[in-house]
Amino acid sequence: MKKRFNLNYSSCVSRCREGWQGLFCDECKKYPACKHGTCQQPWQCNCKEGWGGLFCDQDLNFCTHHRPCVNGATCMNTGQGSFTCTCPPGFTGLNCELELQECDSNPCRYGGLCTVSSEPLTSRWITMLEGTVVVVVVVVVATDIGS
Structure with missing residues (x-):
């Protein structure tokens, strides 16, 4: 100096x-x-x-610096600039940004039609008359799936 x-x-x-x-x-x-x-x-x-x-x-440390996972997902650093999100139930996608719908997994069997509803989640049986044949329609809701 x-x-x-x-x-x-x-x-x-x-x-x-x-x-x-x-x-x-x-x-x-x-x-x-x-x-x-x-x-x-x-x-x-x-x-x-x-x-x-x-x-x-x-x-x-991509998870800390960028916080890419959403909807309460857990982020794990997997290398330089890469990460993996573990989604909570009901969410999917790279960042857990997509909400799963009850009907996405096609829970209705035997040609049944699944419809998302905001009504209380209970099983309902609907009986209709069609000519002389009785048709029974089963409404499957989220609480029935997997049980």
Whole structure:
């Protein structure tokens, strides 16, 4: 470090060696392309927690930094910039952004037609007369699925 005294303004100007900076030339200069890192020696790029790669530009903690999973899903980091969402019941999709409908799994058997309804979830039997033949229609609702 070279110091120079300026008589006009009574101040010192420091000229640091290459790779060093600061008032006392004790701060290293990190590599210019280093995005999320620090240095202990000139031109280093020591990555901060959650970052990786040569220039600390690869996000290793995507879940925390970006929060990609929605609807109460659990996020798990699976590598550099990648993740997996574990969806709660009733949701699907890469980010658990799609709500499942009761009829999506085709729960009605024997040619039955599934219809989503906002009515209370109970089983109902409907009997209709069609000429001389009695037709019994079973209405399957969400509480019946899987039981």
